[in-house]
Amino acid sequence: MTNFALLLAAPERLIHLNAVDMAIIAIYFATVLVIGFYLKGRSSTGDDFFLAGREMTAWIAGLAFLSANLGSLELMGWAAASYQYGILATHWYWIGAIPAMLFLGVVMMPFYYISKTHSVPGYLQLRYGEASRGLSAVSFAFMTVLMSGINMYSMALVMKVVLGWDINFSIWVSSITVAIYVALGGLRSAIFNEVLQFVLIWLGAMLIPILGLVEAGGWTNLQARIAANWAGQNFTSLWSTLGTFDGNPMGIHWTGIVLGLGWVISFGYWTTDFLVVQRVLAAKDLRAAKMAPIIGAWFKMLVPFIVILPGLLGLGLLDMKLTGEAEAIAAGGHSYNEVLPLMMARYLGPGLLGLGVTALIAGFMSGMAGNVSAFATVWTYDIYRAFFKKDAADAHYVSMGRWCTILGVLVSIGTAYLVMEFKSIMDYVQALFSFFIAPLFGTVLLGMLWKRATPAGGFWGLLTGTGASIAMWAWVKADASALRYIAFSPHAKDMAENMYRALWSWIVCVVVTVVVSYMTKPKPLAELNGLVYGATEIPSEQDVPLMSKPAFWAWVVGVVFVVLNVIFW
Amino acid sequence: MTGENGQISIWFFIGCLLTIYGVLITGAGLYELGSPPARTVVLAELHAPVWWGLLMLAGGLAYAYFFRPSKDSK
Numbered sequence: 001m002t003n004f005a006l007l008l009a010a011p012e013r014l015i016h017l018n019a020v021d022m023a024i025i026a027i028y029f030a031t032v033l034v035i036g037f038y039l040k041g042r043s044s045t046g047d048d049f050f051l052a053g054r055e056m057t058a059w060i061a062g063l064a065f066l067s068a069n070l071g072s073l074e075l076m077g078w079a080a081a082s083y084q085y086g087i088l089a090t091h092w093y094w095i096g097a098i099p100a101m102l103f104l105g106v107v108m109m110p111f112y113y114i115s116k117t118h119s120v121p122g123y124l125q126l127r128y129g130e131a132s133r134g135l136s137a138v139s140f141a142f143m144t145v146l147m148s149g150i151n152m153y154s155m156a157l158v159m160k161v162v163l164g165w166d167i168n169f170s171i172w173v174s175s176i177t178v179a180i181y182v183a184l185g186g187l188r189s190a191i192f193n194e195v196l197q198f199v200l201i202w203l204g205a206m207l208i209p210i211l212g213l214v215e216a217g218g219w220t221n222l223q224a225r226i227a228a229n230w231a232g233q234n235f236t237s238l239w240s241t242l243g244t245f246d247g248n249p250m251g252i253h254w255t256g257i258v259l260g261l262g263w264v265i266s267f268g269y270w271t272t273d274f275l276v277v278q279r280v281l282a283a284k285d286l287r288a289a290k291m292a293p294i295i296g297a298w299f300k301m302l303v304p305f306i307v308i309l310p311g312l313l314g315l316g317l318l319d320m321k322l323t324g325e326a327e328a329i330a331a332g333g334h335s336y337n338e339v340l341p342l343m344m345a346r347y348l349g350p351g352l353l354g355l356g357v358t359a360l361i362a363g364f365m366s367g368m369a370g371n372v373s374a375f376a377t378v379w380t381y382d383i384y385r386a387f388f389k390k391d392a393a394d395a396h397y398v399s400m401g402r403w404c405t406i407l408g409v410l411v412s413i414g415t416a417y418l419v420m421e422f423k424s425i426m427d428y429v430q431a432l433f434s435f436f437i438a439p440l441f442g443t444v445l446l447g448m449l450w451k452r453a454t455p456a457g458g459f460w461g462l463l464t465g466t467g468a469s470i471a472m473w474a475w476v477k478a479d480a481s482a483l484r485y486i487a488f489s490p491h492a493k494d495m496a497e498n499m500y501r502a503l504w505s506w507i508v509c510v511v512v513t514v515v516v517s518y519m520t521k522p523k524p525l526a527e528l529n530g531l532v533y534g535a536t537e538i539p540s541e542q543d544v545p546l547m548s549k550p551a552f553w554a555w556v557v558g559v560v561f562v563v564l565n566v567i568f569w
Numbered sequence: 570m571t572g573e574n575g576q577i578s579i580w581f582f583i584g585c586l587l588t589i590y591g592v593l594i595t596g597a598g599l600y601e602l603g604s605p606p607a608r609t610v611v612l613a614e615l616h617a618p619v620w621w622g623l624l625m626l627a628g629g630l631a632y633a634y635f636f637r638p639s640k641d642s643k
Contacts, residue, residue, distance in 0.1 A: 020597045024590060031586050035579075042576060060579065192579045199583050203590075207621060211612050349610045351597030351618045355590065 014162050014341040021354025028200070028358045029177055032193050032365070036181025039189045046394045049186035049401050050118055050377045052282035060195055061288060062295030065279040066303075067194035068370030070201055075307055075363050076158060079340040082311025083322055085249045086226075086235025087568060088242075089311070090304045095262040097300050098561045100270035102554045104280070105293035108271050110538045111448045112281060113289045114530045119281075119374075120274040120444070121382040127447040127531050128458035130386065135462055136443075137382035139436045140274060141375055145408050148371035149415020155364040156416070162341045163357065171416055174361065178368045179409040183402045187282060187377070190369040194279070197362035198299075204359025205306040208340075211347040212313035225316035235315055238568040245489040245496075252496040256487070260499025264506040268441035275374045286539060290550035297557050301564065314339040317346075368412070376404040435473070438502035439465025442509035449533045450517075451525070457517030465509025472501045577638045584632025591626025594618050 017025075043049045056064070082089040117123040121140060125133035156170035181189050216222035223236045233249065234241050241247045242254035270276060270293075283289035314322065320333060322342075328335035334342060344356045380401045385392070443462045446453045475482045476497060484490045487500040528535035546552050598618030605613075 020593055024593060027586070027589055031582065035582055038577065192582070195579050196583055196586065199587070203587075203625060207617060211615070211617060214615070215612055346611050347617070349597075349601060349606070349613065349618055351594035352621065355594065 015345050015353060017354060018350045020351045024354035025358050032181050035192050036184040036189045039185030043186040043188060046397050049398045052188035052191055054282055055284045056282045058288040058291035058295055061280050061283040061292035063198045064191040064194040065276055065292055066296040066299050067198040067366045068276055068279055070363055076340045078307045079311045080336040082308040083314045083336045083339045087238055088248060088250050090308050091257050091261060093300060093304045096266045097270060098297050100266040101293045101297035102558060104271045105290045106551055106554050108448060109290045111531060113286050118381050119377050120272055120277055121378055129455040131459045132462055133382055137378050141378050144371050144375045145411045146415050148368055148412040150419055151367060152412055153416035153419045171413060174365060175409050175413055178365050179406050182369050182373050183405040187373050190373040191279060194366045197366040200362040201359045204355040208343050208347055209305055209309040216316055222316045240569055245491050251491045256496050256499040260503045264438045264502040268437035272440045272444045275370045278374050294550055294553045294557060310343045311339050314343060372405050372408040375408040376401045379404045435466050435469040438506040439509035442506045446513050451528055451532050451534055452517055452522050453513060454517040454520040454522050456520040457513040460516045461509040461513030464512045465505045468508040469501055469505035578636040580632050580636040584629050584636060587625045587629025588633055591622050591629050595622030595626060598622055
């Protein structure tokens with residue numbers, strides 16, 4: 001993720017809004033609150049509040065699944081990354097997401113859904129026991145509110161630079177709105193608003209690539225303009241420059257993209273991060289739960305159109321050359337991070353500008369609602385009920401969930417102010433978050449596919465995998481030359497280091513889990529029913545028409561994914 | 570048409586919001602046509618707010634109509 005901290009020193013705001021723009025933003029806030037109040041009466045039980053009553057259609061669950069991930073910093077950060085690294089940034093949307101989302105839908109979802117777990121730590125408890133659940137739940141809850149606060153601060157900073165809004169105003173207004181609608185309507189309200197936000201993000205962001213391609217004269221002409229503006233550099237090839245570490249703007253080899261990003265980081269995030277998985281658990285039946293990630297994958301494939309293309313348009317069409325933050329401030333120019341606002345200011349007039357800014361705010365709020373609703377569930381079910389109060393009434397846990405939502409938002413606000421004072425925290429916490437994802441994927445994957453994995457194996461694999469990740473990160477911090485061992489190259493950039501660190505920590509987790517499992521006693525087969533492949537009866541889809549089969553649509557998305565990679569090779 | 574358990578569908582809310590946005594954005598585009606601002610955006614001659622606003626208005630009306638709450642919705 002891109003660091004926006006230095007943006008604060010930018011010389012002037014990029015966008016000026018008029019009355020119509022402000023009305024569009026105000027109506028958006030009013031609408032999300034109306035939805036929250038409307039759904040309040042439909043969130044009285046634990047299943048209603050934490051799992052949206054398990055009655056979402058595949059489309060709604062699928063769009064919310066994607067929207068929870070599509071934050072505003074995602075939009076601005078990846079537009080900036082595409083200006084910096086070119087089309088290589090698309091890997092985070094294609095190989096870094098699509099295979100994992102299809103795998104979640106077709107292979108993993110049956111176990112999450114049939115086990116009737118309400119969370120990913122909840123699955124770990126069923127499969128491995130309380131110790132694994134506790135480790136996973138505490139780390140997830142802690143990191144989720146911290147990340148939420150960091151995103152909140154970054155968003156407020158963006159609003160200050162782009163629109164001239166006061167940081168305190170942005171933080172409090174947006175977070176209180178999220179707290180109200182999630183506390184009132186629970187996951188159902190979060191999901192409904194995420195679908196609304198998904199539509200607004202697309203409508204607000206889509207005009208930039210459309211008008212940009214018109215101005216450039218089409219994709220082929222845009223490629224030619226980029227090549228002319230940036231002689232000797234290839235910004236428009238997806239794979240052909242990845243044969244060497246120094247042959248591409250990112251300093252990464254294709255093995256890092258395929259194994260680090262495409263396998264460990266992508267599968268770790270999309271299949272085990274409860275922030276996104278929670279949306280799919282709210283599906284009304286198993287087939288809807290399997291279809292939801294596949295629908296999400298289809299739209300995820302299209303996201304580069306509104307996120308990556310604006311950065312590439314900046315490379316080809318902007319008169320100025322954008323630089324890193326420090327250089328931009330020293331020279332009084334603009335940085336990579338401002339490429340999306342610059343393109344908005346270039347093409348969007350009154351009304352459309354308000355819609356574009358609403359898309360950014362909607363992105364932020366969908367991400368934050370995802371964080372706090374996931375936090376409330378994990379805290380209430382996997383920490384509070386598991387370790388503090390086991391036998392309370394359902395209404396008590398719902399009440400705890402509502403208070404937790406407000407508490408989560410307040411802690412996030414506190415974190416935002418902490419980051420404002422100590423900006424280096426941002427880099428540390430983002431690294432910390434990545435520590436847990438890769439090993440967790442190893443633990444969940446073995447738990448679902450390998451009957452022999454034991455509770456002790458799962459716990460020690462997760463713990464040592466996480467520990468190994470932290471140790472590698474600290475090693476490189478203390479001695480930069482260690483990068484040649486971790487990432488196979490002293491030239492590896494931060495993103496490349498992350499890929500390889502994730503890969504190593506996943507390997508450590510898997511090896512330790514396997515070794516410890518062979519040394520300890522496995523669970524009886526009867527206890528693995530509904531949790532593990534080979535011990536679970538998965539409903540047959542033999543009689544389901546082809547067009548209704550999740551596997552069929554997974555193949556369709558998979559084929560389009562391959563074709564797109566070949567086209568932009 | 571209503572959502573599950575008689576609740577108003579999210580698509581109805583989306584339809585209403587897009588309808589309002591369509592009116593506002595088309596209105597802003599038409600106003601610009603009548604009195605062009607001193608400082609224009611790139612490709613202003615394409616009048617994007619007019620056709621984008623109309624597109625949103627049409628889509629919004631369609632969604633609001635097809636997913637309108639029925640009498641049994643609570």
